[in-house]
Amino acid sequence: MKEYLKIERDTEWRVELRSQLxxxxxxxxxxxxxxxxxxxxxxxxxxREVNLGLDxxxxxxxxxxxxxxxxPTCIEGCPVSINIPKFIKNIERGEVLEAAKTLKExxxxxxxxxxxxxxxxxxxxxxxxxxxxxxxxxxxxxxxRFAADYEQNSGAVSVPETAAKNNIKVAAIGSGPxxxxxxxDMAKLGYDVTVFEALHEIGGVxxxxxxxxxxxxRVVDVELESLENMGVKFERNFIVGRTASFDDLKEExxxxxxxxxxxxxxxxxxxxxxxxxxILSSNEYLTRVNLMHAAEKEFDTPVLRGKNIAVVGxxxxxxxxxxxxKRLGAERAMIIYRRSREEMPARVEEVLHAEExxxxxLNLTNPVEYFADENGRVNRMRVQKMELGEPxxxxxxxxxxxxxxxxxxxxxxxxxxxxxxxxxxVPSELPELKVSRWGTIEVDPETMQxxxxxxxxxxxxxxxxxxVILAMGDGRKAAAGMNNYLQxxxxxxxxxxxxx
Amino acid sequence: MxxxxxxxxxxxxxxxxxxxxxxxNSDLTMYQIVEKESFSEKVVKLVVHAPRIARARKPGHFIxxxxxxxxxxxxxxxxxADKNAGTITLVVQKVGVSSTRLCEMNPGxxxxxxxxxxxxxxxxxxxxTILACxxxxxxxxxxxxxxxxxxxxxxxxxxxxARSKDLxxxxxxxxxxxxxxxxxxxDGSYGNKGLVTTGAEEVINREQIDECVAIGPAVMMKxxxxxxxxxxxxxxxxxxxxxxDGTGMCGACRANVGGETKFTCIDGPEFDAHKIDFDxxxxxxxxxxxxxxxxxxxxxx
Ligand SMILES: Cc1cc2nc3c(=O)[nH]c(=O)nc-3n(C[C@H](O)[C@H](O)[C@H](O)COP(=O)(O)OP(=O)(O)OC[C@H]3O[C@@H](n4cnc5c(N)ncnc54)[C@H](O)[C@@H]3O)c2cc1C
Ligand SMILES: Cc1cc2nc3c(=O)[nH]c(=O)nc-3n(C[C@H](O)[C@H](O)[C@H](O)COP(=O)(O)OP(=O)(O)OC[C@H]3O[C@@H](n4cnc5c(N)ncnc54)[C@H](O)[C@@H]3O)c2cc1C
Ligand code: SF4
Ligand code: FES
Numbered sequence: 001m002k003e004y005l006k007i008e009r010d011t012e013w014r015v016e017l018r019s020q021l022x023x024x025x026x027x028x029x030x031x032x033x034x035x036x037x038x039x040x041x042x043x044x045x046x047x048r049e050v051n052l053g054l055d056x057x058x059x060x061x062x063x064x065x066x067x068x069x070x071x072p073t074c075i076e077g078c079p080v081s082i083n084i085p086k087f088i089k090n091i092e093r094g095e096v097l098e099a100a101k102t103l104k105e106x107x108x109x110x111x112x113x114x115x116x117x118x119x120x121x122x123x124x125x126x127x128x129x130x131x132x133x134x135x136x137x138x139x140x141x142x143x144x145r146f147a148a149d150y151e152q153n154s155g156a157v158s159v160p161e162t163a164a165k166n167n168i169k170v171a172a173i174g175s176g177p178x179x180x181x182x183x184x185d186m187a188k189l190g191y192d193v194t195v196f197e198a199l200h201e202i203g204g205v206x207x208x209x210x211x212x213x214x215x216x217x218r219v220v221d222v223e224l225e226s227l228e229n230m231g232v233k234f235e236r237n238f239i240v241g242r243t244a245s246f247d248d249l250k251e252e253x254x255x256x257x258x259x260x261x262x263x264x265x266x267x268x269x270x271x272x273x274x275x276x277x278x279i280l281s282s283n284e285y286l287t288r289v290n291l292m293h294a295a296e297k298e299f300d301t302p303v304l305r306g307k308n309i310a311v312v313g314x315x316x317x318x319x320x321x322x323x324x325x326k327r328l329g330a331e332r333a334m335i336i337y338r339r340s341r342e343e344m345p346a347r348v349e350e351v352l353h354a355e356e357x358x359x360x361x362l363n364l365t366n367p368v369e370y371f372a373d374e375n376g377r378v379n380r381m382r383v384q385k386m387e388l389g390e391p392x393x394x395x396x397x398x399x400x401x402x403x404x405x406x407x408x409x410x411x412x413x414x415x416x417x418x419x420x421x422x423x424x425x426v427p428s429e430l431p432e433l434k435v436s437r438w439g440t441i442e443v444d445p446e447t448m449q450x451x452x453x454x455x456x457x458x459x460x461x462x463x464x465x466x467x468v469i470l471a472m473g474d475g476r477k478a479a480a481g482m483n484n485y486l487q488x489x490x491x492x493x494x495x496x497x498x499x500x
Numbered sequence: 501m502x503x504x505x506x507x508x509x510x511x512x513x514x515x516x517x518x519x520x521x522x523x524x525n526s527d528l529t530m531y532q533i534v535e536k537e538s539f540s541e542k543v544v545k546l547v548v549h550a551p552r553i554a555r556a557r558k559p560g561h562f563i564x565x566x567x568x569x570x571x572x573x574x575x576x577x578x579x580x581a582d583k584n585a586g587t588i589t590l591v592v593q594k595v596g597v598s599s600t601r602l603c604e605m606n607p608g609x610x611x612x613x614x615x616x617x618x619x620x621x622x623x624x625x626x627x628x629t630i631l632a633c634x635x636x637x638x639x640x641x642x643x644x645x646x647x648x649x650x651x652x653x654x655x656x657x658x659x660x661x662a663r664s665k666d667l668x669x670x671x672x673x674x675x676x677x678x679x680x681x682x683x684x685x686x687d688g689s690y691g692n693k694g695l696v697t698t699g700a701e702e703v704i705n706r707e708q709i710d711e712c713v714a715i716g717p718a719v720m721m722k723x724x725x726x727x728x729x730x731x732x733x734x735x736x737x738x739x740x741x742x743x744x745d746g747t748g749m750c751g752a753c754r755a756n757v758g759g760e761t762k763f764t765c766i767d768g769p770e771f772d773a774h775k776i777d778f779d780x781x782x783x784x785x786x787x788x789x790x791x792x793x794x795x796x797x798x799x800x801x
Binding site: 198199200208236237238239242243244245248264265266268270274275276277278280281283284287288292293298299300301302303304375376377423424425 | 552553556566570571572573597598601612613614615616617618744745747748749750751752754755756761763766780783784786787788791
């Protein structure tokens, strides 16, 4: 790996590019600012993307900040080890399509990851600027998005070369980022891949969860189209384990399975009054709005609107929900979070955007009970103040109750976004499958193979709630693992046959 | 390169729509309505082509469908299935926008999305004598359960109840699998005058009942459960909670069963009726009342 990076770094054009500008000058340049829609304007639309993306000139200027380090620590921060300096230097020299190609060597969905990865905790946290210069890192995420969008918009989206068809049928279960990257890799290897999805839309959380103001559907659709062009088949409205069992699918010729059924099961707090009307999970809220288009007049599905909407939690799901509430007309849209801003698991950019949009943050605050009107509709929530104590197992400081600090807040909708548990559908159909105490599927971390040899798994069903990029990385690992497994089996069969 | 021009975005959108259409057309006969029968002005039977579901379903299972792009996802019980013909039978009562739109569909029309079988199957076993209570459109989901228990060698006594004669549905089909059928109507227009509980109590007083199943409006199930509790008869009720995905993903269908929060779509729909908090269920069913009314007014001008 190191060797390979060095060889690439020594290619003539990179050497030449480095000599064009002194590092001193590079480090003097200011980090680019992402152009975005005006906060007061954008909160009127659920489907207008907030970040507009860089233009070519500012992308190339930003790319010139990168020093093409001898020891590119940024790559270590990337869960799939994208060759970051290589793609950035390609942007700097104006070879944007080459940059996109570099991204695709390792990442199946760069246009998605460029938008939703927590870069400030990954690559950008490990950038030389952050680590040593104490300056703002190279905007790796913005540049990734720029290169990927450029390719999508150029109409030159290359259909990756696929090996000759080997007519081996394999199934991917779920259609989130893990499955999509798995399907792409398997199709390239010549497999006959079918993706089964329980819902009526392909994309998993990318479609039903993350709102369009952060990740437009068309960005995902371009990727789906390219998978279809590679021969990947999609079966919607199909719950594996229900619509057909694993045995049925084996009978139909499927040789191996990749389970990426996600962490769909929403958690509640189990506090008094939580089942009153008007209190719902973020999954329900976001699904109604994103998947069922409940906010649009022509669609039948309803969504609760309110003046005072409280969202409980501090992750991406909470930010997406509270910003959706604002867009659906809430006068007061608030985050109720039991720790402080520093501990929030949400992407920093989302918290900033939420603040710009007038979201209220009631940090170090926790709900304890809900109250309702005579129709059972929530109208008030009781919260208590918290303070931070000793760090817990996760390294974050544990919130402790401040005694006697309870007070009430008027609310008419409450969205609970405190996390999800693994989807139990697949494990419940396969009693012999090894699962952890938390209901996640146990796999070999290298091959993603489960306790059932022909069944591989990855993404949130293995990790609990994780990230798009980790899910995607799992999909690629599983594809490699499954390919080895199936090819090994073929060889065995061949030797057995010749031995007879 | 400049930013994406807006009309380019439109082209892309258009292109992706085309792709969806292409996919949908390739399985044109999927979820096509092959037969329709009106039981009354408000209740319609639809036979729908869905071969995989017809093969996989068991009594107690349901499906979720979406009529078209604009439609909502609504849950409906699989009343009957024909594996050979690859069809399932749905019985739908008009209560709001989606059920009414569905009832207005005709043979040859196709439902856009239909997924299942969902839920846990009824625990069918040899118990002795079963008292089956069905109210209104709840008679439809009761049918496969009555059939299952009869085939498992039980004596089955069924009480069907509705507001009036024309709301008593599937009577012949139910009779086929029951040893005895008692009909109750609120207005006395058919069978005996009175509520389902009146009929049920008569049976309980008359003979040994080993188990009871109740399906119908929440209020009807609530009072049936109170009755059987009095006589200590184990009772299952099938909850008609509000649902969105039906796969355990949203929690819209949560219900309080024995003090625990359960998801009707994956843990149910049938639960121990004596543990269900019916008052909460009834309250939750009204959760989107105002919004549904608005959708209704929208749809009806
Ligand atoms: C609102 C929200 C915002 C988020 N924001 C971010 C972010 O900004 N950055 C980030 O990195 N991560 C984010 N995440 C997390 C990220 O989306 C997930 O980690 C990722 O999508 C997991 O991918 P996956 O492939 O494992 O499964 P999912 O995307 O969860 O997809 C699983 C799919 O499987 C289907 N399925 C389940 N069971 C079956 C079955 N038996 N048969 C057929 N289909 C089945 C489900 O319907 C679902 O569509 C967010 C999550 C949410 C909910
Ligand atoms: C597991 C399950 C199985 C079901 N099986 C059948 C079936 O076989 N046949 C059938 O006709 N219906 C069945 N239902 C009920 C059916 O799903 C609802 O009637 C339907 O969703 C209503 O949609 P709508 O848009 O027409 O009405 P809406 O506009 O959504 O509602 C109109 C009115 O009906 C009330 N309502 C809404 N949902 C329900 C509900 N689930 N139960 C009772 N009242 C409700 C609302 O409060 C409102 O007042 C089942 C429900 C569940 C959960
Ligand atoms: S660490 Fe930062 S400056 Fe160095 S190669 Fe990576 S992105 Fe460029
Ligand atoms: S319908 Fe969404 S969890 Fe049951």
